[in-house]
Amino acid sequence: MTVLDFINRLLGREKPSGTMARQRLQLVLAHDRSDLNPELLEQMRREILEVVQRYVEIDIESCDVSLETEDRVTALLANLPIKRTREFPLPIGSGKPGGPDTGAKESAASLDNAAENPEAGTASPPATAVTPGADALQDGSAAERGETSAASQP
Amino acid sequence: MDAVTTASARIILICSGKGGVGKTTLTANLGVALARLGKTVAVLDADFGLRNLDLLLGLENRIIYTAQEVLAETCRLDQALVKHKQQPNLALLPAGNPRMLEWLTPEDMQTIARLLAERSDYVLIDAPAGIEQGFKNAAAAAREAIVITTPEVSAVRDADRVIGLLSTMDVKPVQLVLNRVRPKMMANQEMLAVDDVTDILALPLLGLVQEDERVIISTNRGEPLTLEDNPSPAGQAYLNIARRLCGEDIPLIDPSKQRHGLRARLLNKLRKTTGLF
Numbered sequence: 001m002t003v004l005d006f007i008n009r010l011l012g013r014e015k016p017s018g019t020m021a022r023q024r025l026q027l028v029l030a031h032d033r034s035d036l037n038p039e040l041l042e043q044m045r046r047e048i049l050e051v052v053q054r055y056v057e058i059d060i061e062s063c064d065v066s067l068e069t070e071d072r073v074t075a076l077l078a079n080l081p082i083k084r085t086r087e088f089p090l091p092i093g094s095g096k097p098g099g100p101d102t103g104a105k106e107s108a109a110s111l112d113n114a115a116e117n118p119e120a121g122t123a124s125p126p127a128t129a130v131t132p133g134a135d136a137l138q139d140g141s142a143a144e145r146g147e148t149s150a151a152s153q154p
Numbered sequence: 155m156d157a158v159t160t161a162s163a164r165i166i167l168i169c170s171g172k173g174g175v176g177k178t179t180l181t182a183n184l185g186v187a188l189a190r191l192g193k194t195v196a197v198l199d200a201d202f203g204l205r206n207l208d209l210l211l212g213l214e215n216r217i218i219y220t221a222q223e224v225l226a227e228t229c230r231l232d233q234a235l236v237k238h239k240q241q242p243n244l245a246l247l248p249a250g251n252p253r254m255l256e257w258l259t260p261e262d263m264q265t266i267a268r269l270l271a272e273r274s275d276y277v278l279i280d281a282p283a284g285i286e287q288g289f290k291n292a293a294a295a296a297r298e299a300i301v302i303t304t305p306e307v308s309a310v311r312d313a314d315r316v317i318g319l320l321s322t323m324d325v326k327p328v329q330l331v332l333n334r335v336r337p338k339m340m341a342n343q344e345m346l347a348v349d350d351v352t353d354i355l356a357l358p359l360l361g362l363v364q365e366d367e368r369v370i371i372s373t374n375r376g377e378p379l380t381l382e383d384n385p386s387p388a389g390q391a392y393l394n395i396a397r398r399l400c401g402e403d404i405p406l407i408d409p410s411k412q413r414h415g416l417r418a419r420l421l422n423k424l425r426k427t428t429g430l431f
Binding site (some may be wrong): 021 | 314344
């Protein structure tokens, strides 16, 4: 370790590389261990949000669905803050307004944000993460793929 | 030999996923160390593609037959086994021709392991790197496993894949050896800590081996470190691993938490008092 490294650490500017190694490993292993590819994970996330939104109004901006691993057990953790409950559940397949394409894009981007920085919350505007149906899902998948790979560029 | 001997022989797979982290070095040193503890040991080179165990044991010039001829029954097992010069309790069954990979099955490996188990207390199987068929063949023959890794992200990630595969097979217990530990770097938090690796992989720790130049010298000579009477730090670590395998209770000491350089100690103190970093 050089003196400069030492000073940087002393001032809290830089994390030690061992800590970075641990954090990066924990993230990559959570995905390695679950055999879910990012696209399927994103699709599942969207469908979970869709179902939950039919029953309660949730704060999309602070929603976080991610994989976490402890002691070789991987769990899907969903943190979905509820704004208010609905008197009657919305019909199946209905979400809040918002086009299927934008929905897929926004939620793909927000998942990437969540994966890279879980504390930062998500950037997607509320109520666009729901896709109305299976057809729309397929339409959105190309755009979603593009968005996902673009967002994961270093 | 009688069934009791067969049942009590321990057949241990030594694997890592990633190449170059020290599987073969561990197999050679552990084989010698167990032999020195009075055990009958057979080491099996299951890396048919890139065999090297013969070289690390210094037995490369004495190979006549290999596992291939034993399986084809063109020679007896004791004709193929190469006894170690200084440790006659230790014998190597060399890997056959790389072309064996084309037809070798898990059942073949089980046959070889069973034959070796009949005449040994310990059978150590040096697995090939990777998680493909060669690894699966080797794992099919084992009852328990030692996963060796280094405190580096790629090695730990690959070890995790291997542990995942082993958990789907009937291999237990699976224990961990952490190799190439650099205590100073760990104390400075510039390397994954011992606890980081054991927490992430969730395996019991069987041994810690420090980075040691003597490993290279012993490899050059074809004389495992555990042959020495006053072994270097790595040699001592391998001996301790052998003793723990035999059931002895030898405490594990994390070298990064021992006394070391003034700068690192000051840094540790600062870290503790300020909690800043």
